[in-house]
Amino acid sequence: MDNPQKFSNSKEVINFLSESFPACFSVTGDAKPLKIGIFQDLAERLKEEERVSKTLLRSSLRHYTNSWRYLHSVKEGAFRVDLDGKDDAPIEKEHADHAQTQLEESKAKVAEKRKAQNAAAKPSAKKSYKSKSVPAFKSSPKGTNQDNVKPKAKLPPPEKLSAEQIVAGTSVTVKIGKSPMPATITDVSKDGVQVQLDTGMVVKVQVDNLRLARSKR
Numbered sequence: 001m002d003n004p005q006k007f008s009n010s011k012e013v014i015n016f017l018s019e020s021f022p023a024c025f026s027v028t029g030d031a032k033p034l035k036i037g038i039f040q041d042l043a044e045r046l047k048e049e050e051r052v053s054k055t056l057l058r059s060s061l062r063h064y065t066n067s068w069r070y071l072h073s074v075k076e077g078a079f080r081v082d083l084d085g086k087d088d089a090p091i092e093k094e095h096a097d098h099a100q101t102q103l104e105e106s107k108a109k110v111a112e113k114r115k116a117q118n119a120a121a122k123p124s125a126k127k128s129y130k131s132k133s134v135p136a137f138k139s140s141p142k143g144t145n146q147d148n149v150k151p152k153a154k155l156p157p158p159e160k161l162s163a164e165q166i167v168a169g170t171s172v173t174v175k176i177g178k179s180p181m182p183a184t185i186t187d188v189s190k191d192g193v194q195v196q197l198d199t200g201m202v203v204k205v206q207v208d209n210l211r212l213a214r215s216k217r
Contacts, residue, residue, distance in 0.1 A: 013060035023085025074099035158211035171213035
């Protein structure tokens with residue numbers, strides 16, 4: 001005869017207890033406060049049950065009684081129940097106050113953890129935003145002024161890139177803000193072309209925003 005497979009975690013044990021003692025344990029809805037000494041009663045009832053060890057049974061009970069759902073049920077004057085769901089003894093004020101303190105501390109820990117996670121996520125989002133932003137203008141190259149720049153507008157418009165030119169290493173100009181900026185293609189993908197500006201900044205743009213850089217003479 002095959003040996004039954006033993007339970008491996010608290011969730012499996014709690015599901016088993018709710019099926020075996022539905023008047024005492026539950027996995028949904030309101031929980032019922034348990035009789036003091038319920039572990040000994042369970043150990044006696046389950047002494048022939050090979051699937052659950054006493055060690056796992058004890059840790060599963062601790063997991064069950066530390067849950068928010070269970071702690072909500074521990075109210076002063078409410079009756080604890082035995083394995084058959086029969087009233088055992090009323091809950092004393094000291095036990096009710098202790099359960100309420102546990103509940104508040106547990107909720108505070110979860111809130112603090114979520115707050116820390118949100119705080120950790122914000123800088124990365126901000127960094128991602130900054131990496132995509134680009135300056136609206138670029139200072140004029142050394143040795144030039146506004147009078148020198150104006151004649152450039154009379155030159156023929158820069159050429160669009162051919163398919164053969166859309167490769168890493170091609171020198172291009174990128175239309176960012178009001179002025180085109182010199183850059184070099186570093187990567188090409190389906191969702192755009194990645195270029196590195198002469199300033200060192202790396203941005204991803206669409207092919208339509210690129211023009212072939214004029215050859216220097």
